[in-house]
Amino acid sequence: MVQLVADILKETGLHPAYLELDTKEQFELLKNGGCNEMQGYVFSKLLYTEDMTVRLANTFNAR
Numbered sequence: 001m002v003q004l005v006a007d008i009l010k011e012t013g014l015h016p017a018y019l020e021l022d023t024k025e026q027f028e029l030l031k032n033g034g035c036n037e038m039q040g041y042v043f044s045k046l047l048y049t050e051d052m053t054v055r056l057a058n059t060f061n062a063r
Contacts, residue, residue: 002033010034 006016018030021040030038047055 002030002035006034 009016015037016035017037017039018026018035019039021027021030021038021042024042026040027038027042044055
């Protein structure tokens with residue numbers, strides 16, 4: 001079902017995105033179903049703007 005919805009959205013030019021992802025199982029199901037845009041506690045707790053800015057800077061500077 002996830003794959004079907006992802007395919008329909010992609011065919012219409014939309015990108016499937018999932019919010020409030022809480023478990024690794026949800027992540028795997030959605031990733032395997034074609035959803036490439038996700039956010040939720042499985043990645044990180046909620047962050048203030050300043051904290052997110054530092055995290056992004058550290059991520060890109062490490063490359």
